[in-house]
Amino acid sequence: MERIEADMNTALMVDGNAVAGELQRIFGRDMTMAVARCAGCANEAEMGALMAFTRGPGVVLRCPACQAAIARIVETPSAIYLEARGATYLRLAAQS
Amino acid sequence: MQPLIEWQAGTVTEIRPETPQTKSFTLALPKWTAHRPGQHYDVRLTAPDGYQTQRSYSIASAPEQVGELELTVERIPDGEVSPYLHDVLVPGDQLEVRGPIGGYFVWEVGLGGPLLLVAGGSGIVPLMAMLRHRAAQRATLPARLLYSSRVPDGVIYRSELVQLSDRDHALELFFTFTRQAPEGWTGYRRRIDEAMLTEVIRPFEERARVYVCGPTLLVETVANALVRMGLPTELIRTERFGPTGS
Numbered sequence: 001m002e003r004i005e006a007d008m009n010t011a012l013m014v015d016g017n018a019v020a021g022e023l024q025r026i027f028g029r030d031m032t033m034a035v036a037r038c039a040g041c042a043n044e045a046e047m048g049a050l051m052a053f054t055r056g057p058g059v060v061l062r063c064p065a066c067q068a069a070i071a072r073i074v075e076t077p078s079a080i081y082l083e084a085r086g087a088t089y090l091r092l093a094a095q096s
Numbered sequence: 097m098q099p100l101i102e103w104q105a106g107t108v109t110e111i112r113p114e115t116p117q118t119k120s121f122t123l124a125l126p127k128w129t130a131h132r133p134g135q136h137y138d139v140r141l142t143a144p145d146g147y148q149t150q151r152s153y154s155i156a157s158a159p160e161q162v163g164e165l166e167l168t169v170e171r172i173p174d175g176e177v178s179p180y181l182h183d184v185l186v187p188g189d190q191l192e193v194r195g196p197i198g199g200y201f202v203w204e205v206g207l208g209g210p211l212l213l214v215a216g217g218s219g220i221v222p223l224m225a226m227l228r229h230r231a232a233q234r235a236t237l238p239a240r241l242l243y244s245s246r247v248p249d250g251v252i253y254r255s256e257l258v259q260l261s262d263r264d265h266a267l268e269l270f271f272t273f274t275r276q277a278p279e280g281w282t283g284y285r286r287r288i289d290e291a292m293l294t295e296v297i298r299p300f301e302e303r304a305r306v307y308v309c310g311p312t313l314l315v316e317t318v319a320n321a322l323v324r325m326g327l328p329t330e331l332i333r334t335e336r337f338g339p340t341g342s
Contacts, residue, residue, distance in 0.1 A: 013312050014336045018152055020198040021138045024101055032200035048200025049334070 016050035019059050022073060023047065026082060035091040036061075040068035042088070101197060102127070103140060105190040106165065114252045118218060119182055120156060120168045123191060130159040133225040134202035134307065134335075137167065137195030141177055151177040154221040154309075154335075155196065158228035165193070168252060170218040201335045203307060205230060209237035210300045214288065214318050216244045216310025220252050222335060223309055227267070231260055240268045240304075242296045244288050244314065246275040270296050288314065290321040297325075305331050312336040 016023075016032060023031035032048030043065035050070055051062040058074035063086070071084040084090075106123030113119050133155070140150040157166035171182040185191065203211065203226045211230075213223040220243055230239060245251045251271065261267045272284030272292065284292060297304060302325060308318045315336045322332055 010316065011312050012338055014338050015201070015334060017136075017198050017200045017335055018337075020136075020200075021101070021150075021152065021194065024197060030197075030199040032198050046200055048198065055338075 012053065012055050014052045014054060015048060016046070016052050016061055017048040018052050018054060019061070019073070020048065022059065022075075026073070026080060029092075029095065031090075031092075033093065036063075036070050037088040037091070038063040038066060038068055038070060039086050039088045041066040044091075047090070101194045103192050103194045106193050108185060108187050108189045108191060109164070111185065111187060114168060115250050117250070118168055118170045118252055120166055121181065121185070121191075122157075123165045123167070123193065124163060125165055125193070128163045128165070129196065130162075131155050131165075131196030131225075132199070132202040132204055133158065133229040134222045134333075135196040135198045135225075136222070137165065137193045138197060139167070139177060139181075140192045140194070141180060142192070149176045151175075152197070155225050156221050156228075158225055158232045160229065160232035165195075168218065168221045168224075201307065201309070201333050203305065203333075205233045205235045205237070207305060209239060210304045211237060211239040212297055212300065212304040212306045213239065213241045214243075214293075214306065214308040214310075215241065216288070216314035217246070217250065218252060219308075219310030219314070219335070219337065221309075223307060224253055224257075226307065227257070227260060230267075231264065236264075236266050238266045238300065240270065240296055240300070242270045242272070242288065242292070244272045244274060244310070246273070248273065248276065248278040288318055290324065293318065293321050294325060297327075302327060303331075305333075307333050307335075309335040310337070312338055 020032045034047050035044050037044050053060040061071045070086040074081045104127050106125045109124050110122040136152045136154045138150050138152050142148045153167045156168040169181050172178045215223050261269050274287050277285045308315050315334050319334050
């Protein structure tokens with residue numbers, strides 16, 4: 001997995017951990033340890049470890065293995081849209 | 097169920113300059129809850145016209161500092177939030193925050209060690225929370241910090257780090273300077289690379305819990321090198337904070 005160091009997109013990338021607040025607001029619990037399975041390559045990764053792109057109008061979460069878009073989050077004045085067709089599933093630990 | 101995180105107004109009790117570009121802000125929180133070292137808070141500013149903007153800042157304090165929260169913030173010249181915090185906020189002011197947030201980039205004494213912390217610039221902040229927590233718990237598990245700065249006066253928490261390490265032989269510090277080193281410096285003076293990581297991790301026999309925080313390109317370099325060195329990926333936790341300020 002070699003990347004070009006000067007790639008601006010890479011430099012702007014943060015971790016899924018950076019959008020933990022948004023995810024927690026949507027799901028009502030911490031999601032950074034929830035596992036997302038990529039619909040493209042079947043890699044499993046904690047949501048906190050996904051590649052997050054937050055500088056656009058909305059947030060895009062990508063698979064750290066194949067870089068496919070796992071989920072997008074967009075907020076409008078009246079609603080939050082979560083599109084997650086890039087995930088086969090999310091696996092959340094049962095809460096006690 | 098975990099409680100929903102809500103916005104609350106903290107009161108600024110102290111503002112302390114750390115370096116020319118960073119300051120630490122201590123807040124008293126009406127609804128304080130103990131955090132896990134490595135977690136962050138979101139800070140929200142609201143303009144008179146209702147425009148809101150928010151940023152995430154790592155917690156610098158240990159959870160043992162009950163009732164208070166310390167955030168260390170680097171001033172980003174064209175930023176929306178950090179110039180306000182640096183140039184306008186004064187003790188006594190209120191600041192809207194929510195947290196603690198995140199369960200991925202966290203370390204507690206109970207998770208054990210040895211512990212390898214790798215920081216670039218203000219990436220030291222969540223790692224400092226871990227070291228302060230480790231000290232507050234009087235933990236003796238081996239810990240090593242590899243901390244990359246551009247210039248000597250960019251080293252955040254320098255005197256506290258040296259104090260911690262002086263009275264605790266299980267904690268060792270490794271500094272590297274990428275632009276200008278202190279006069280007479282005999283340590284590292286280059287960007288963190290695989291050879292440096294190999295030297296720092298050697299006594300741990302390449303088995304350590306590793307936390308890497310800094311600019312995205314530094315984190316990419318370090319994480320890729322650690323994987324090439326054969327460290328199990330499940331022991332490596334990363335937090336990238338995007339491009340560097342300059």
